[in-house]
Amino acid sequence: MAHRFRDTIPLSEQQRLVRRSIREICDNFDRAYWRDRAQEGTYPREFVDELIDNGWMAALIPEEYGGAGMETSEVVVMMEEIAANGGGFSAAQAVHGGIYNTVPLVEYGSEELKSELLPKVADGEASIQAFGLTEPNAGSDSTSIETRAEKDGDEYVVNGQKIWTSRVDQSDYLVLVARTTPKSEVEKSTRGISMFLVDLDDALAQGALEMEEISKSVSEFVHSYELWFEDLRVPEEYLIGEEGEGFYQVLDGLNEERLVIAAECVGLGELAVERGVEYANEREVFGRPVGKNQSIQHPLADAHARVQAAKQMTYDAADATGGSSEEIGARANMSKYLAAEACFEAADAAVQTHGGFGVATEYDVERYFREARLTRLVPITQQLALNYIGENVLGLPRSY
Structure with a gap:
């Protein structure tokens, strides 16, 4: 591939290392691989597994939890290279969530939750590929989400609907954004929103989660879903950060x-x-x-x-x-x-x-x-x- 077209910006030594390492991985997956994934609609599992094996899916997890502790200046190199080396935007999106959905946990999760989960994500034993925010009646107006999470003892009970939630089929956990206080009861519309970590296997076992794939004509191997929650019980220790401050998080x-x-x-x-x-x-x-x-x-x-x-x-x-x-x-x-x-x-x-x-x-x-x-x-x-x-x-x- 004609790298000379894009090696135009001076990079730090660390950025050059990232670029070189990612290119070596991408060289194992030619155009036909990505074409087949798109035509078959199958997730690029082999590519993602190689990234996991080399520690790249833990790019933003701190070293103390087994991650790489990278900065934004390095991650931009990584994701540009994944897209530019044949996989395109969809290849980058296939792994984007798994990298960035750990950030709320790193920044706001309790020490117990971080110690329990982040090392598993870093090792590839668990994944947080899915992020549930968008809703049919809210769209870009995130303060108007209607999914509710009501406290009941030491649990939250979630009811509502999400749409365009991607990679649920490749994820063990979902970062879910829900209202813990109705919009009509807060002084500012950005208040009363909270973030939760949802164990997807547990949600399905409860019979509290239904999901349906959305048929689409782009990013065919990155599947997106509509989700329905009915009386989903989430342990209070799976609240990420402070209740009511989720929008700012x-x-x-x-x-x-x-x-x-x-x-x-x-x-x-x-x-x-x-x-x-x-x-x-x-x-x-x-x-x-x-x-x-x-x-x-x-x-x-x-x-x-x-x-x-x-x-x-x-x-x-x-x-x-x-x-x-x-x-x-x-x-x-x-x-x-x-x-x-x-x-x-x-x-x-x-x-x-x-x-x-x-x-x-x-x-x-x-x-x-x-x-x-x-x-x-x-x-x-x-x-x-x-x-x-x-x-x-x-x-x-x-x-x-």
């Missing part, structure tokens, strides 16, 4: 995670450019490579420039995560916005370069295009990113 690591999403978009954009350039050099029409035509050259060159610009901003932002939350938030939202736009343009250029073969599954770029379109929607829409920039960076009136 969710927000705490959100900006750094958004930077990693931006890096995944960058990786997808780099992958699309590389495939477009490869085809443009090989395909001959009218006795000459199609890449000799400026109508092919210019879109690819423009996409490359945009992807690398987004990459520079993302990496600069990751290096500056020690600043204020306002500064981190501004950089994170701008990085995500620019990276999603850039990878979409790159995927579009790759499809156009391939002509009719751009929609043939054997060339993969049609999958990259579908994934790039998805990045404009998740984890937040482009419009919400612009809302944040408009209000918090430009000082414009709140629009929603």
Whole structure:
């Protein structure tokens, strides 16, 4: 693979080590592997197991619990490389939750809970791949979630519904966000929300959880589910952090995670450019490579420039995560916005370069295009990113 297209930013020694190590793992999984996973709709278990065996799924778990204790500046390299080395955005999403869903536990979990669970996650004995926040009647307005968790003795009883909860089928535990105080009874809508750790096997054994897979046309091997909870009993020791403060706990690591999403978009954009350039050099029409035509050259060159610009901003932002939350938030939202736009343009250029073969599954770029379109929607829409920039960076009136 043409790494020269993307080795454009000076890295620290630790970042270079991450890049080299991840590339070595990714080299064992070629394009056909990812194409087959997408066509069959099967989770990339072999790839994930190799990451687990090499300690990468414990990237954000502190060393004292058996993890790698990595920083955001290193995780952006890891996730960019996973996306750029053939797997695309979906490959990164297949492992993203398993890495980032440990953060609330690390930051807010009790010492007993951390000591019990984090070493198991680090060793691959347990996984926390699923995060339950989105609901049919709430969407991006997370303060309007209706799932309730009511205290009953030394347990909480959960009732409600979640949607677009991914990787439940690959997870032992679910991080669940629920209201412990109704929205109508709190002074601020952001209060009264709490986070819980749910043992999925226990929930199913109780008969308190029903789940149904959502059929979708992108990220086929990362399955998403609609969940229904009916009188699910969660031990009080599985409350993460302080009751009623869950919304702020969710927000705490959100900006750094958004930077990693931006890096995944960058990786997808780099992958699309590389495939477009490869085809443009090989395909001959009218006795000459199609890449000799400026109508092919210019879109690819423009996409490359945009992807690398987004990459520079993302990496600069990751290096500056020690600043204020306002500064981190501004950089994170701008990085995500620019990276999603850039990878979409790159995927579009790759499809156009391939002509009719751009929609043939054997060339993969049609999958990259579908994934790039998805990045404009998740984890937040482009419009919400612009809302944040408009209000918090430009000082414009709140629009929603």
